Amino acid sequence: MSTIFRPYEESEALRSDRSAADRQRHREKLRRALKENIADIIAEESIIGRDRDRIIKVPIRGIKEYRFVFGDNEGGVGTGDGSTRPGQIVGKAGQKGEGGAGPAGSEPGIDYYETEITLEELVEIMFDDLELPDLERKVLRQLPSERAAKRQGYKKQGIRVHLDRRRTVRAKIRRRIASGVPAPAEDEEAEPFGFRKEDLVFRRLVEEPREESNAVVICIMDTSGSMDRLKKYLARSFFFLLYQFVRCKYENTDIVFIAHHTEAKEVSEHEFFHKGESGGTLISSGYKKALEIIENRYHPDHWNIYAFHCSDGDNFESDNQAALEAARKLCEVCNLFGYGEIKPLGSHYYDGSMLDLFKRLGADNFHSVLIERREDVWPAFRQLVSKERERTA
Amino acid sequence: MTNWTLRDLEYWDERIREKVAEFGLDCYPQEFEICDQNAMLGYMAYHGMPAHYPHWSFGKAYEQTKTLYEHGVTGLPYELVINSDPCLAYLMRDNSLLLQILTIAHVYGHNDFFKNNFVFRVGTRASETIAAFKTRADRVRRYIEDPSIGLEAVERILDAAHALAFNRNRNLAMRKLDPEEQKRRLLERAEPAPDPFPELHRRPKRAEPELNRIPLEPEHDLLLFIRDHNRELADWQKDLLTIVDEQARYFLPQIETKIMNEGWASFWHHRILTSLGLPQDLHFEFLVRHNQVVSPLRGGINPYHLGFAIWRDIERRFGGEGSKEAREKLVAVRESERDQSFLRRFLTRELMHELDLFTWKPRGEHLVVAEISDEEGWEKVKATLINQVGTGPIPVIVVVDADYRGTRTLYLRHEHDGRDLDIASAEKTLAHVRTLWGHKVHLETKLKGRPALLTCSADGFDAKLLV
Numbered sequence: 062m063s064t065i066f067r068p069y070e071e072s073e074a075l076r077s078d079r080s081a082a083d084r085q086r087h088r089e090k091l092r093r094a095l096k097e098n099i100a101d102i103i104a105e106e107s108i109i110g111r112d113r114d115r116i117i118k119v120p121i122r123g124i125k126e127y128r129f130v131f132g133d134n135e136g137g138v139g140t141g142d143g144s145t146r147p148g149q150i151v152g153k154a155g156q157k158g159e160g161g162a163g164p165a166g167s168e169p170g171i172d173y174y175e176t177e178i179t180l181e182e183l184v185e186i187m188f189d190d191l192e193l194p195d196l197e198r199k200v201l202r203q204l205p206s207e208r209a210a211k212r213q214g215y216k217k218q219g220i221r222v223h224l225d226r227r228r229t230v231r232a233k234i235r236r237r238i239a240s241g242v243p244a245p246a247e248d249e250e251a252e253p254f255g256f257r258k259e260d261l262v263f264r265r266l267v268e269e270p271r272e273e274s275n276a277v278v279i280c281i282m283d284t285s286g287s288m289d290r291l292k293k294y295l296a297r298s299f300f301f302l303l304y305q306f307v308r309c310k311y312e313n314t315d316i317v318f319i320a321h322h323t324e325a326k327e328v329s330e331h332e333f334f335h336k337g338e339s340g341g342t343l344i345s346s347g348y349k350k351a352l353e354i355i356e357n358r359y360h361p362d363h364w365n366i367y368a369f370h371c372s373d374g375d376n377f378e379s380d381n382q383a384a385l386e387a388a389r390k391l392c393e394v395c396n397l398f399g400y401g402e403i404k405p406l407g408s409h410y411y412d413g414s415m416l417d418l419f420k421r422l423g424a425d426n427f428h429s430v431l432i433e434r435r436e437d438v439w440p441a442f443r444q445l446v447s448k449e450r451e452r453t454a
Numbered sequence: 455m456t457n458w459t460l461r462d463l464e465y466w467d468e469r470i471r472e473k474v475a476e477f478g479l480d481c482y483p484q485e486f487e488i489c490d491q492n493a494m495l496g497y498m499a500y501h502g503m504p505a506h507y508p509h510w511s512f513g514k515a516y517e518q519t520k521t522l523y524e525h526g527v528t529g530l531p532y533e534l535v536i537n538s539d540p541c542l543a544y545l546m547r548d549n550s551l552l553l554q555i556l557t558i559a560h561v562y563g564h565n566d567f568f569k570n571n572f573v574f575r576v577g578t579r580a581s582e583t584i585a586a587f588k589t590r591a592d593r594v595r596r597y598i599e600d601p602s603i604g605l606e607a608v609e610r611i612l613d614a615a616h617a618l619a620f621n622r623n624r625n626l627a628m629r630k631l632d633p634e635e636q637k638r639r640l641l642e643r644a645e646p647a648p649d650p651f652p653e654l655h656r657r658p659k660r661a662e663p664e665l666n667r668i669p670l671e672p673e674h675d676l677l678l679f680i681r682d683h684n685r686e687l688a689d690w691q692k693d694l695l696t697i698v699d700e701q702a703r704y705f706l707p708q709i710e711t712k713i714m715n716e717g718w719a720s721f722w723h724h725r726i727l728t729s730l731g732l733p734q735d736l737h738f739e740f741l742v743r744h745n746q747v748v749s750p751l752r753g754g755i756n757p758y759h760l761g762f763a764i765w766r767d768i769e770r771r772f773g774g775e776g777s778k779e780a781r782e783k784l785v786a787v788r789e790s791e792r793d794q795s796f797l798r799r800f801l802t803r804e805l806m807h808e809l810d811l812f813t814w815k816p817r818g819e820h821l822v823v824a825e826i827s828d829e830e831g832w833e834k835v836k837a838t839l840i841n842q843v844g845t846g847p848i849p850v851i852v853v854v855d856a857d858y859r860g861t862r863t864l865y866l867r868h869e870h871d872g873r874d875l876d877i878a879s880a881e882k883t884l885a886h887v888r889t890l891w892g893h894k895v896h897l898e899t900k901l902k903g904r905p906a907l908l909t910c911s912a913d914g915f916d917a918k919l920l921v
Binding site: 139145151 | 471488510514613753754815835842
């Protein structure tokens with residue numbers, strides 16, 4: 062018996078990359094898993110008003126290989142350096158790799174699968190999910206132009222794209238007539254008469270600061286216990302679209318989050334989507350808070366105010382009158398006041414709804430939408446925006 | 455690049471084999487293949503098999519191993535050996551000469567273990583390993599290429615089968631009874647025990663055993679049971695279940711002897727390399743490398759470290775280095791134990807204290823030391839350790855009823871041993887069971903001491919406490 066050594070074959074090694082197909086397939090699945098979980102991810106991540114290049118770590122759920130395993134709180138065995146004492150801290154929970162270590166018999170394969178993607182990509186996937194048309198995406202993606210440029214007069218020097226052809230040709234004709242060269246007859250071969258530098262006319266563009274360049278988006282959301290993941294996702298994607306839309310129109314856009322159940326509070330985006338409160342709902346509290354903030358910080362003479370409220374519509378009966386009153390006041394100070402009722406399919410038959418009540422408002426800058434499933438987000442948003450475009454046109 | 459030639463390897467291999475013979479190790483013929491890093495990672499992803507069926511999880515494994523090595527892991531860099539006859543191992547082209555020598559010696563340790571440990575002997579047929587993996591790969595490829603089946607359909611079954619692969623009979627040495635024998639056993643058990651004083655005692659009532667139930671006795675082989683009792687499965691689907699089960703059976707001995715096996719190989723590479731009379735520079739590199747391999751994993755268990763320490767301890771306690779008694783003891787233990795019994799019998803309180811083994815528990819956001827290997831704690835530490843090695847981390851799940859309440863519902867039971875299941879994984883895994891079974895699935899378990907029933911049906915997942 063003698064041992065066989067098979068030498069390294071370069072050609073063989075270059076030819077075969079046996080795992081390539083399986084790796085490819087794995088990546089495909091990753092991407093798909095990301096798409097399937099987009100609702101969960103958007104519901105969890107702060108995306109509104111964030112830097113588009115920010116990188117987000119997204120845990121991938123769909124790609125995990127599940128087995129029957131024991132729960133996490135079972136503990137395990139470790140090796141010390143000879144001085145271990147009970148009560149000593151040896152690691153952090155949830156980080157098995159360092160402190161805990163998996164069972165000795167198994168592979169080191171804890172599924173630490175997290176993929177990193179930029180907010181940009183995430184938003185793109187969300188747009189896919191909401192079936193946004195391409196054209197509209199472009200508008201929403203555009204960074205707000207710093208200043209609007211306006212045409213004002215002409216100049217002799219400039220860059221090619223600003224060349225005014227009509228005026229340039231006119232200048233040439235004028236020069237030709239002045240120099241006494243006759244215009245060629247219809248059927249005659251024209252004598253060449255070229256352009257000269259002095260013929261060129263360029264448009265002069267001046268940057269004009271916009272008059273109304275401040276806008277604030279006030280997001281009001283019902284955070285009573287009934288707002289679940291799907292509802293949060295729908296609300297968040299709606300607010301996100303609204304914020305992007307407003308940001309494209311105005312130079313300086315503020316955003317305010319108001320969470321309410323029976324009381325309203327101004328909160329951060331993270332809190333806004335992560336705080337689940339129990340108890341009932343007093344919609345008027347949210348509106349009153351919005352009015353209060355507008356009065357203190359965003360005077361309607363200086364600010365374009367966009368307020369939008371998402372709720373599942375289950376208001377206390379007794380509060381309806383107050384809510385209507387406050388909504389009316391909001392309509393007076395806002396450019397646009399919207400109300401989105403988020404109800405998973407079918408539930409609006411038996412749950413309370415504010416939609417009918419708000420019909421009585423009759424203000425032309427009020428708009429209400431009903432969102433039953435994610436496909437509704439985009440049409441609902443479009444409705445809202447087209448109304449806004451109409452109004453400001 | 456590298457500081458060795460093939461001739462160097464052959465030279466050292468010969469010297470090592472002299473030592474292997476001298477120490478009485480008993481090996482299969484050995485083959486080494488020299489490959490580059492990419493090929494190595496490829497082999498590692500496919501468990502070292504020259505041929506293996508495709509599945510995305512191996513692509514994932516490839517990427518994970520790559521990341522793992524990039525972040526530095528314990529163990530020998532790129533050591534890979536498979537249980538086959540002839541024994542097949544891979545050497546990394548970019549490793550230094552010393553690392554090649556070390557790996558070769560280490561591989562002979564594994565080779566001897568594969569050939570002689572009873573778990574491997576009864577559980578696997580080493581001479582057929584490579585051919586069997588190849589045929590299975592061909593079969594799976596054929597199903598994928600079959601236009602009436604295709605990749606997605608094959609993947610669906612493989613995904614589900616992989617989830618259940620190790621929920622199978624673990625004791626490969628014990629023959630499974632066929633249904634007829636099970637029936638006979640049930641009937642025998644139903645007979646009352648012979649009573650020497652029938653006049654004194656009332657005649658005990660005979661409990662009629664249920665002979666029409668499927669399965670007659672709780673069944674451990676989940677995949678095979680589903681294969682044999684779900685009549686809606688197509689032949690190719692049944693074949694995939696067979697394939698996954700066969701592979702799991704092949705890998706089971708490795709799971710069951712990780713500590714012994716790595717410890718044994720480390721013990722022998724250490725003994726061989728210290729007796730080779732290595733030139734000083736190589737010897738120095740060897741000491742550094744060896745210490746890396748068997749260094750303790752702070753807060754966890756490094757099987758190389760623990761195994762190496764126990765084998766050394768056995769040698770010391772049973773006659774000392776080089777003695778005939780110690781040699782015989784070592785050989786006997788490597789033949790007849792698996793990790794759980796190995797630790798139970800040979801991990802002494804003194805050694806545990808020396809290694810400073812302890813248990814930890816999560817408390818709040820920290821992992822906190824619960825028991826250390828002192829007078830009061832060592833038995834608990836040992837028990838916890840034994841529970842987490844070998845097949846200890848795999849919950850025992852059995853099929854109790856294939857037609858629960860006459861509704862084709864599959865009723866599974868988790869044999870609760872004090873450790874609760876992770877519910878989130880149980881939910882996903884039950885969905886896989888349902889994919890294969892095609893009907894509703896129940897899993898009976900305990901949650902925080904109370905009996906609970908997890909259900910996966912067309913309406914989704916449900917967990918409720920019984921009583």
